[in-house]
Amino acid sequence: MKNYFVLGLFLLLNFNQVFSQEIKNEELFSIDNKPYFTEEFIRVYNKNIDLVKDDSQKNIDVYFDLFLGYKLKVEKAYKIGLQNSLKYKNELASYRTQLSKNYTSDSKVTEVLKTEAYQRSLKEIKASHILILLDEFALPADTLIAYNKALEIKNKISEGLSFEQAAETYSQDPSAKDNKGNLGYFSVFRMVYPFESTAYNTKVGSVSKPTRTRFGYHLIKVTDARDNRGEVTVAHIMVLDKKADDGSDMSKNTIDEIYQKLQQGEKFDALAKQFSEDKSSSDKGGVLNRFGAGQLSSIEFENISFSLKEVDETSEPFKSNFGWHIVKLIEKHSVETYEKAKYELENKIRRDDRSKLISNSLSDKLNKKYTSSTDDKVMKLVKSLVDDTFYNQVWEVSQDVLKESNIDLLVINNDLKIKASVFLQYLQTMQKQNLQIKPVAALVDHFYALFIDVNLKEYYDSNLENEFSEFKNIMEEYRDGLLLFDLMEKEIWDRSKSDTIGQKEFYLNNKANYTWKKRIQADIYSSTNRSDLEAALKLVEKGKEVIFIKNELNKDGKVNIMVQTGLFEEGDKFLPKSIKYKVERSKIVKEGDYYFFLNTSKITDSEPKKFEDAKGKIINDYQQFLDSNWVNELKNDVTIKVNKEVLEKVKILLK
Template sequence: MLSKNRQFDEKGEKLTEKEFEENFQLFIDYKLKVQEAEALEMDQSEEFDREFSAFKEDLKRPYTLETSLQQGEVRKAYGRMHEMLHAQHILLRFPPNSSKEDSLAVLRMALSLKEKIENGEAFGPLALEYSQDPSVTANEGDLGYFTALQMVPAFEEAAYQLKIGEVSSPVLSEYGYHIIQLLDKKTNPGQVKASHILVRLDPSDPASIDRARRKISDIYAALQKDKGSWNEVCKTYSEDTSTKDQGGQLPWFGVGDFVDEFENAAFALEVEGQISAPVQTSYGFHILKLDGKKPLPSFEEMEKSLQSKVLRANRSHIIQSQVTAIQKSRYSYSENTPIMNEVKKISRTEALKSAAFYQKLKDRHLLDSSLFSIMDSAYKVRQFVDFVKEDMVVVRESKSNDAWVDKYIEISLENTEEADLLANNEDYRLTIQEYRDGILLFNLMNENVWQKALLDTAGTMDYYRSNAAKYQWGDRVEALIVTVIDPSLSNPIMKFLQNKSYSPSLKDKLEDYLLDESPMSYKIETGVFEKDSIPALRNISISPKLQKTQAGQKAYILVLGKEIPAGPKVFEETRGKVIQDYQEYLNRSLLEKLKESYLIRVNEDEKERIKHIVVAEK
């Protein structure tokens, strides 16, 4: 705990012997309170369990296999982002409600197309004839340039393994089988910031295209004559209503964020302020102006956005599958296949939370059978039934109830990993212990000290009466205190206050008088003040009632009222201080009680060993 905020191998970071002893005593007090909280079974309450479980989930995350694999995927994605791929593909989808035979037929077709391409047949015509990608009619299977996290995981994985010109084996994704050919690789140019002027067109109307072409040509000619008129021209003629009033400005973008024709034109511009010739896309005709270029951001800058993309549903599912596979291997997972198949078979005919499901398992004597084992511990069917009934997790809808079994296996493996971390990862174990003890300490203190002092009115009043000597006013005086910041105001203020007696309303009258003056040139306070606590009042006599004084570097003008002799403070005048002192009293009383209740033994040799490490030599 001492090492959290200090590096004791550096001389300047070491403690004095007094600091060490103070910290050692605080550590004992801390452990005593945790021990007492455990003795009171505060760690057994539902409230504690709920709070600790929430903390534990966050604390566990950095240590888990899942986080390690996620971080690996994030770094892999960033590494791939330095490279752009240009590929074309043919997509063969599965027919609705396809059978195993249907899937094999699609695979055979994919293999046949791969062979045709490798034998020299042109990719484009084959894509037009066979590909079921909706965009094939427009691009003949050509996907243009893309980088990491812009394609589905299986497609990306396969594409990044290919050499230029190489054709992939059939790649299975959620869309079907892909045949991919890599056409080119190049360095990622980073990001570009551009503005554009858009003239829209109707692709199905030749006359619309011709009108748009003439209009964009006229706009381009006008810009060539006066490039400084960009904002005005954009506002007048651009048909992109979301950007025209901002000079057509777009956010920073990289390759793959917009249509190819637009991106190619933007990245081809080299000098800030340079304007492109008109470019046609599916949206219309554009003229682009370059506002800036920058390389791919650093990993630190991109980490959060990459993490968000990696955790999207399909990639998250892949990572979870990898986690489960590693956990099964690491923790000696073994499945009782006959029992597992029998349970799954029943679950497909009966609702898992129904009495019928339970009854069938009972009738077939399956409840006490082992479903699977982890680390030689058997997980029985009965435990699975209890897991479903608890309904503590979200399970995705599925055509069968197998998802519940898979989730039970997943949760069981996660619990085993957590137990493994607690047993074998000292850093994690100490972190968890510290948070657990911290919650217990807070709960004990809240119940016995903080809230008790706030709610125990009788106890607070008894403490106040027993310690009345601590809550005394010194000599006080009614006073208007003017701190004169601008010396030129001193005489006008003195003139205004001449022959005026102290009253609380005098402040408002003086402020009205000084209305035309800067409020930074003076400060006015009024009230009853302890003479010894206010520098301006400390060494003055009560007469005359109006006087100038100096304290330190500041000048003051005072109007004095009634003098009030020293005396006791009523409870309401010192309530906050009494409660604070009562809390400290309750804390001391609690520690005295605990030190009487528990035997404290100190290993002096170990204490000296630690002292030698953390205390500076004299």
């Protein structure tokens, strides 16, 4: 929930890079003498104006009140110390780490990676793997054990053990027991980068050497490689799994009836709108977003979709882990040219393991950007303190030595001074790498070069706010967003969910807002053929039951009528709009491609909902009620001064 809240807030409060020069950055208002300026307000408003759906909030005065309320909440969060929470600090630091990656780019490395990714995207690899788990930061000894175990399994495969049997027996991927390591087909960006690289560089039928990823060591067998099939756009009709009281599969019967109606010439999109239970696509005639190999969680659905050859071709009913489907091919999309794909490739690279390669290339730039100087005498002293016990990982630095070495060793950009004691502590941790560079002075030089690199990057990272104004503003917005989430959770959301007395009192005071529309208990008969529906109507008039009527009219493998039975609220998509609701059998009407009539047994007039029936909406409305009153309370607790003259200038500019 927090991720969606903060992301939404970030989008809402993001800003334009260009700030109008027609108005100086003046104080717009203050809260307890803390100033807030026109520049921030104008940036936020200009960005937000296209995102706001409520036209009333586009009014500058209304938006100013919202902005002021937002700042009041953030100030409240600081006053009660939410910024001191360890969880908050960790989340903010984590986000800063992610955001900073956007500022560590190397265009040459990026271009190489884009070209490589595009070439790989032209192929789809089918592979299986065996995983030996290993922590990403495992000690060298543990790493060696895992590597040797993977190598031992590879040798057994070379001696005749089938890869599938080896995966089932030795792989520590839990899914291997069921799939024998088979990962199916995939293309670029579907796997972590080291795994992908090994897969694309292994010949079909061969097993790779042990490959290290952040999950451990993998043995990868490539079983096939084919040209990328591109992507496909399909529409589908889905019926969720449902069982009848007698245990029979109601959903299978329903999907078969729908399929039969397709065979009789009825339109796919009309059937999808009428009967598909995928709410996200039914109103669009069942059309789904385009997808490629490995992008869906249902292999069955993917394979059926790609098996369709001609536009408008439909599949027979088939079952996935979601329910029963019929799929129709809308369009096949071939692989895009490099020119069209390169921008999306770059975005994906920044979110992928490849970004580490780009980040590493930053080192050379920083060595040119910043100066670094070392005190040679202090370095000589440091080297004299390191002996051959380092190779056995037992070298230690005493506290007395650290105190004595509290002198400057490294200076970065004539600004940051780093003590020799810091490097000695760094050395003590780095001996875990078990490097055997000799003599020991050379080993110290090796780690000192890494130490400089680490500190150059840390120095650069710590100054991103000074280097890039947009980075500074984004971090401030995210910081405030996290604080606001924690504050709202504490002051509003938790209270609105737990305050049952307040909920019920709010419900009683606003009962008119929670009412049922007119509800109709009915059987809805539909058909594309009026004569079939007329036959059904005559049988209803004779008092025949739904099951009898369907059996009588749906014969010889044809589905001539469909019947939906239930309690429908006025305005329900299944109810014909042109029928007046009465406890009777309606006349036959036509809407779109279908003829309808209703056999209505009961009508319930509009009436207030019980508290339990409307509880979800009541809680949501109660939250908004509490929030609105809370802002007024916050205003009473502080001194707010609005510079009305500046606000008028802002209004003129924005208009």
